[in-house]
Amino acid sequence: MALKKLKHSKNTDHIFKNLKLKSVLILVSGLFANSALALEPFVVKDIRVEGLQRTEAGTVFTYLPVKVGETMNDDLASQAIKSLYNTGFFKDVRIEAEGDVLVVTVQERSSIAQIDFSGNKSFPTDKMKEGLKQIGIAEGQIFDKSQLDRAEQEVKRQYLSQGKYGATVKAVVSPLERNRVAVRFDIEEGAVSKIRSINIVGNQAFSMDDLRAEFLLTTPNWMSWWNKDDQYSKQKLNADLEALRSFYLNRGYLEFNIDSTQVSITPDKKDIYITVNVTEGEKYTISEVKLAGDTIVPDSEIQQLITVKKGDTFSREKITESSKAISDRLSNDGYAFSNVNPVPEVNKEQHTAAFTFFVDPGKRVYVRRINIAGNTRTRDEVLRREVRQLESAWYASDKINRSKERLIRTDFFSDVNIETPAVPGTTDQVDLNISVTEKSTGSIQFGAGLSSSEGVVLGITVNQNNFLGTGNRVSAQINTGKVNTTYSLSYTDPYFTPDGISRGFDIYRRDVDTSSLNVASYNTSSYGGGVRFGVPLNERDGINFGLAADFTTVDLNTNSPIQYQKYCGNATGCSSNSIVVSGGWSHDTRDSIMFTNNGVLQKLSAEVSLPVLDLNYYKIDYKQAWFKNVYKDFTFMLNGEIGYADSYGNKNFPFFKNYFMGGVNSVRGYDNGSLGPRDIDPITGLDFAVGGTKRLLGNAELFFPVPGLKDSKQFRLSAFLDGGNVWGSDSSYSLSDLRYSTGLGISWLSPFGPLKLVYAKPLNSKSTDNTQSIQFQLGSQF
Template sequence: MNLSIKLKHIPFVVLGMYATSAMALEPFVVKDIRVDGIQRTEAGTVFNYLPVKVGETMDDDKATQAIKALYGTGFFKDVRIEADQDVLVVVVQERAAIAQLNFSGNKSFPSDKMKEGLKQIGLAEGLIFDRSMLDRAEQEIKRQYLSQGKYGATVKAVVTPLERNRVAVQFNIEEGAISKIRSINIVGNQAFDSKTLLETISLTTPGWMTWWNKNDQYSKQKLTADLETLRSFYMNQGFLEFNIESTQVSITPDKRDIYITINISEGEKYTVTDIKLAGEMLLAEEEARKLISLQTGEYFNRQKITESSKAIGDRLGNDGYAFANVNAVPDVDKDKHTVAFTFFIDPGRRVYVRRINLTGNTRTRDEVLRREMRQMESAWYGADKINRSKQRLERLQFFSDVNVETPAVPGTNDQVDLNINVTEKSTGSVMFGAGLSSAEGVVFGVTVNQNNFLGTGNRVSAQVNTGKVNTIYSLSYTDPYFTPDGVSRTFNAYRRDIDTSYLSTGSYKTSSYGTGVSFGMPLNERDSVSAGLTFDFTQVDLTSSSPIQYRRYCGDSNANGCDNTSVLLNLGWAHDTRDNVLFPNKGVYQRLSTEIGLPGLDLQYYKVEYKHSWYKDITPNITFMLNGEAGYGDTYGSKDFPFFKNFYIGGVNSVRGYQTSSIGPRLYDTVNERGYAIGGTKRLLGNAELYFPIPGMKDSKQLRLSTFIDAGNVYTSDERMDLGDLRYSAGIGVSWYSPFGPIKLVLAKALNAQKDAVQTDGKTLYNDDKTQILQFQMGSQF
């Protein structure tokens, strides 16, 4: 019998053979069972698969069943049933086991990762060797290399027999060179040149960034996606009849170069002549038409048609029509190259949410999730409320993934369940690290955070950070739901030391100690107010080089400094519609805050600050930002405004291109022949910035470039806020939210740095604005 035939037909041939022999087997009562031929398999395993036990009768049917069962285990390649008087003898020949699994020549994939992958298809050390699995393993390994563009890769498996019926499997791999796309040729384009079309797709020929994004490596999946992108581009420009006629992908004999040809037919450009609404109109026609972004007289745009259908469906979903269906049906006039659309609206049945089911929160309490829900049980289905609920859960930062499903309730046509499955992530951290700043130098710190303390959603944080200018020790505890209505409460204690001798400002040192409590109250989904009281003790130390204004504040009898005790009242309001806190693409953020030193103690002052940031997504990857900030401070007591509460401006977080806190009024020191920035009680800042991805990294959510223009200044209490005194700068920057914290790198040019010549005590002092072309900041700012 040919071996290949024997293996292919082994169930039928063997069973047929033993069925024949079993027919000649006289039934007998089994007095004992013996297993011959086993080396690794336990005898008990064989006994478990036998249909007969000692004391039972053995016949040909049971013999056939026994052979079939033992073959089915996959442990044996040969099985025989024999009778030795009244002893049942089972003779087996075991399949070989894989003792070793080795790889050679693999550089792109580590051996341990390859072993993990092969284990998924049933090939691993300790498992039974199956040659069909070996063939599959070769193909799988080669497929992985093909995905990297290595079309010349070869994989050959060598099987070496070992003692005790074992084998060693060796995969010899020749990776070969990576195949590169040398040319992409688009044929049939007339309305757009090839360069414009090639810029819309991801596949490209080798360039300066392709070593990173691998877009010069061909894959069928990438080409399919690019063809759809090309189709969408034409469809959105009015080409209703656009079609991709064919694609050809060829590779050179040495499998190093790939050439792609795309044949297209553009067709004619179509104009929209009419837009109608039909079906069950639950919305007012005027409201529904406002949701349609495509207008008559415009060129056909598939994206606008899709967005309009979705907008109407979402609007109906907000009213409980979870299964609303909106179809835009075209009426095409090929002679005139026009098209009219009728939006057929089928709202379906109105449904309500029966139950909200939460799964996956093994550590976080149910109440922490449920208090974020804006969709209520037994209420009408609201798509906007469900989406907002998901957003609120994601903003907690307790979960790596939030999945929402709304399955229909079996047996009903007007009910759905809201199933929310979360994947919890670690919310506690102890970080030891260092930051680097062009102003602070090296900043060392340790931070202990637990944002979901004992699964309650409460936040505990302790921080110690040291730098040349700022040294901070703080401890805080926040209960975000101190009341069921969402009023938060925060306790905090801190010590903050400031040494300005390293800055281009008047020198002084302060040591502040404080403790306080604050409350936050949401007004709605986007607005909140806050209020808090802080007891603060600040010790001010002056030096011989401290400005005379600082000495006057402390009093002539306290030339070395002074102590200040105060109770600070903090009030605030915030409005936030940003889609992302880290890297916003659209939305508005406003903040109004007030700090007041209450009367009766040493500090009697107030400071008011306002910030308004506006983000607009020009494209999905390009964002324009406008930011404006204003601050004002004054005293209402007998003392002057505390100089250590002054506003300062300049540096990587305000007007870039100028040294930190260096812009604004200056005090001239004739002894040291230099000028000091002393800050001011009024502050103006404006920023215009365009964010865009690094070329070749369009999908990066944590790294982006920007170009900007900054303007700002500070003014003393007796100065008029003259916009002509604003300092300007422009430049480019990169922001990276790295695993070590946020990193900023800025290349900026001061546009109107001032150089003043001041005559003082017979001396001429040149007071230049302090500028910096390169500025950076690494590590979190606390």
């Protein structure tokens, strides 16, 4: 009763200062200032903790500032109370002295026994729980009402990000036995709010349709169910406003300004209306372009990098590109921290702007050290031999960029990141830090592929493109199909010499059965082996040459054409062995091998059999593929190929070396290998392709992302136009004989191998042609 009176007294603090008690009760209930009673010091003989249910007693002892045998006093009691409260485990703490025993009585906070969700359809429960765990709400954690309020708002924010502005989220807490609680989130998702109108006010130079075409956000259309582009997002709107600003600034409107933006939603939270108010201003032209500062390199070279000229319409994009081009050029010579600042002089009366590019190269910088991290399997030397920037050499951004490209093209790493931090305490040194994320470079495949021409291709393939971390490639293949059966073993050392000369060995056994194709019927069984070398001429060009021995047995049957029988000299078959010398040149500037966006690939290859065995022939092939990123993720490709083959020394050209065309990898829409010269089976009367010694192929293709998967690096759609054909030795190239097709295709880097699926329509097929609308290929064909 005395304690109650003290708590209610107005002079509590004064009375507490004069109160001496043998046994003191210190009670803390949220604000412990009102319960700060004086404590007469005593030596602690024992410590007893009461009220624990889940927390270990050792946790309390850890936070107590006094141990058995030490003296307990007023200050230590206050420290103990504060320490135990700060753990967050307790909502009430009391300290009593019973004789020489210190009694700590606590009341634990409730723990969260379970978390449930009801009404959630857009987000799976496990993902919701994972998100809540990051803000401190999880099963087994201490319950905190303030954190629960945050969690409630966070869940609602997730629905708002999906455009569901009518969503409601309410957290319900239910007490359970043993001081536990159950938390349930009751969710009403509601419908997705749709953008019903995007209105731009103040535009005069451009139409509303032209401006809205720059926006990612749009009103509902036939593809909105997939793209979700009719759902409002503040981030997307900000991006659209910046795109609108860039649209005007790149077309001369130097004074363009977005005055205000209003986003309104109807009371039922279903429809959203966006209004953007703009001031266009006048259109400006460039009156003069000048250089100032220390350009280091000749002014004439810098002038060529500036894409804006006197009389041009002002374009912020071209100004920025020019500044970057100058900065990049200087960084190639070691000036890594150069600053190029285009300063305008605006004449508002004449609506012109003169630009002066002030160039400050800064100090010349060199690379102190190259550090490599992340390669747990691949040896350091494998990475370093691809790096074109040298230690203790001047910094060169073009060499650093090329180094990253070469590391990516090894296909040993899923990610390559290069940073150039300054060396502490210096102004002219940087380190080159290369961090890589390794990926699996070995594979064992069973059931290698499926194609519309060969059916199921069964077998086993063992590949290791980074053998023992050395960068060497080893491949063993056993593949069976209706047409091709292959057994091969190959080994390639891409750095046989330190200068990058590669060397490889191949041995193989290959059987071909053409009976399932629309071509002349014959079987071949070949085996052989060879050695090959590759010599780099520079970063983009290289030559290759090799020597191989091939031993082929040809089996004919009653359906084989007469010319095949004439070649063998009988109707059953023959042996055709050869020693073949091959060589070639390649020029490759592609930015990626799998999904190329920019670059050119040129290849010239030739092979000739030496006149020492049965065959005397030669083949020459040329290929050029051009890739150009034309708009965002849209890439246009032009491909052209030509081939010519013939025999020498008064011998016939081996028919099994003929060119064939048609199928998913050449002229789509026509059966595999069905184009070109044909013959008639004397028994069945059916005609079939016999191949030829001349080939011509052209492809024009536009690649673009799958709607809704714009960031995917595994899928790509395309629209194509193909043209090509094959001619025999008694005919010449003729454009009038070309077969054309058009259609759509999809490419997918699936876990089972590359997938190609096309729908093609032949444009000028003849009655003798074999056409096929849907063609596909799954898995690598060896």
